[in-house]
Each structure stands twice: as C-alpha cells, then as structure tokens.
Amino acid sequence: MHIVFCKFWKIVINDVCNAIDINPSLAGNQSSFTSANGQWSVDYFTGDVIFVPNAHFNGTESISYSIQNNLGQVSNLGQITVNLTAVNDAPITFSNYLSVTEDAGLQTGNVLSNGDYDVENAPLSCNLIPVVNAANGTFTISANGSFTYVSNPDFYGTETIVVSVCDAGSPLPSACNNDTLFIDITPVNDAPVALNDAFTVGENSITTLNQLANDSDIDNPIDLSSVAILFGPVHGTATLLNGQIVYTPTIGYVGADSIFYQICDSAAPLTD
Structure with missing residues (x-):
C-alpha cells in the first residue's frame, strides 16, 4: 500500500479488519511502534493503522505488518x-x-536579531507595513528587519508594535509569522516652563505680581516655596509672598524695570 500525504497530518490507513501486528519482529501483536520519523499505532476496533509524523518531517516512511485471523493463523508480511x-x-x-x-x-x-529563523533555512524579510503600528510615536521598518522609533513628546508607557516576518518560500508559496516589539518607555521629570510676564504698576505703589499665572509643568505642580528671585529689580525692591513677587519701585521712579526669577516643580529640575 502506497499513500501520499502532506506533512503534519495524522494519517489513518484502514488496511485490515482483524488482528494486526505492526512490529512482527517481536512476539505477540504489537499495537504501537515508534520509528525515526514518527509514531505508528493500531486501532483494533476499526482496523485502522495510524501514523503521526514527527514535526517538520517529509519524505517516505514504511512499516511492515502481519495480520492474524480468528484461528490464530498469521499472514505473510505486508x-x-x-x-x-x-x-x-x-x-x-x-x-x-x-x-x-x-x-x-x-x-x-x-x-x-532576536533569534528568528526558518525551519527550511530560507532567508527572512519583514513586511514594510506593520500589522500593528506604533500608537504613541513614529515607527519605520526595513525589509532586513532594521527599525527606527521615536516616541511622541512627553509620552511614557508601553508601546506594542507587531510586524510580519516572511520566508522566501521553500517550497513556495512563502509563509509569514508575526513578530512583536515591546517598547517600555519610562517617565522622566520634565522641567516647568516659565514664560515672560509684563505688568503695569503705579508710581510709588506696592504691587503684588502674579507672575506664575502663565507658568506650567506637565508632570507636577509648581512648588511655590521654590520660587526664587535671581536678579533685579534695578529700580526698586522685590520680595516673595506665597510664590508671588511683591514689587516696590524706587520713590519717584517712572520707567521700565526687570526681575528674573526661577521656579521648580515638586520633583526637581530648575528652569527660568
């Protein structure tokens, strides 16, 4: 009996309807046998001979057998x-x-480069269009597997990208499998942003300036106790009250004046 199948199939051959021995070299009826290329077995209720090939095996596999009738008579080898x-x-x-x-x-x-391979040793290449593209950045990939990635500004978290890896087809057609890239982006503290301010105050008047109104921090609240005057004013004095600048001009002065200050967030770096 000669049968042609594709590999990976469980092969059932209904060849006999009585007792069968698939390893006649041993005494008694042998219902199973392991060869170099797979596992043979017999279903005595149906008379089926079953062959389960090893993974990735292809080629020719043969087995000898004998059958026995109800009188105990044994056939020649098939x-x-x-x-x-x-x-x-x-x-x-x-x-x-x-x-x-x-x-x-x-x-x-x-x-x-992480150990991807092809069982038939065919060359591998990547599809240029990801199966799942970056959701929080820009991702590009070449056929040879090399990629570039730039995360969106201030994003942190996990980026999951899936690409398709294909072989050259041995035999054709080619076959593909997904490859997943996990990018873990850990947060860093962003410095607060201090924007320039412009105020108009009256001559000889003491004015509290809310210079923090247009300042911001993307990660943490601004620490009011961290506000510090770095330089100025030239034509008056300045003190701090709950993070705000209290400005007192020199008596009789009219004109422009400047104050430079810095702020910190509740987790560190400075900005001006």
Whole structure:
C-alpha cells in the first residue's frame, strides 16, 4: 500500500479488519511502534493503522505488518508506505523588548536579531507595513528587519508594535509569522516652563505680581516655596509672598524695570 500525504497530518490507513501486528519482529501483536520519523499505532476496533509524523518531517516512511485471523493463523508480511510531501513552514519568531526613557529621541534596532529563523533555512524579510503600528510615536521598518522609533513628546508607557516576518518560500508559496516589539518607555521629570510676564504698576505703589499665572509643568505642580528671585529689580525692591513677587519701585521712579526669577516643580529640575 502506497499513500501520499502532506506533512503534519495524522494519517489513518484502514488496511485490515482483524488482528494486526505492526512490529512482527517481536512476539505477540504489537499495537504501537515508534520509528525515526514518527509514531505508528493500531486501532483494533476499526482496523485502522495510524501514523503521526514527527514535526517538520517529509519524505517516505514504511512499516511492515502481519495480520492474524480468528484461528490464530498469521499472514505473510505486508508493507505500508507513506510519502509525505514537503510544505513550507512559517518562520519561528521571538518577541523583542526595548527599554528607553521618555523623550529619548531616535531609537534603532533589528527585530530579526532576536533569534528568528526558518525551519527550511530560507532567508527572512519583514513586511514594510506593520500589522500593528506604533500608537504613541513614529515607527519605520526595513525589509532586513532594521527599525527606527521615536516616541511622541512627553509620552511614557508601553508601546506594542507587531510586524510580519516572511520566508522566501521553500517550497513556495512563502509563509509569514508575526513578530512583536515591546517598547517600555519610562517617565522622566520634565522641567516647568516659565514664560515672560509684563505688568503695569503705579508710581510709588506696592504691587503684588502674579507672575506664575502663565507658568506650567506637565508632570507636577509648581512648588511655590521654590520660587526664587535671581536678579533685579534695578529700580526698586522685590520680595516673595506665597510664590508671588511683591514689587516696590524706587520713590519717584517712572520707567521700565526687570526681575528674573526661577521656579521648580515638586520633583526637581530648575528652569527660568
């Protein structure tokens, strides 16, 4: 008996309807046998001979057998031959992990460098259009697996990108498998932003200036106790009250004056 199948199939051959021995070299009826290329077994209720090939095996596999009737009479040896034709296996891929800090700029790497391979040793390439693209940045990939990634400003968290890895087809057609890139973006403290202010005050008057009204911090509240006067004024005096500047001009002075100050957020770096 000669049968042709594609590999990975469970092959059932209904060849006999009585007792069967698939390893006649041993005493008694042998209902199972492990060969170099797979596992043979017998279902005595149906008379089926079952062959489960090893993963990725293709080629010819044969087994000898004998059958026995109800009188105990044993037949001559028969042979079952199974021919498994090759099919192309999809590439084996492994996830990639990248850890960067917030606003770290351009990141590069290669998704194929993490051990991706093809069972048939066919060359691998990546589809230029991701299966799942970056949601919080800009991602590009080349056919050879090299990629670039830039996160959006101030984003932190996990970015998950999925690309398709394909082989050259051995045999054709080509087969593909997904490869996942996990990018862990850890937060950093962004400095607060202090914007210039302009105020008009009266001559010989004491004025409280809310210079923090247009200042901001994307991560943390501005620490009012951190406000400090760095320079000025030239034509008066300035003190701080709950983070606001209290300005007193020199008696009789009319004109422009300047004060330079700095602020901090509740987690650190300075800005001016």
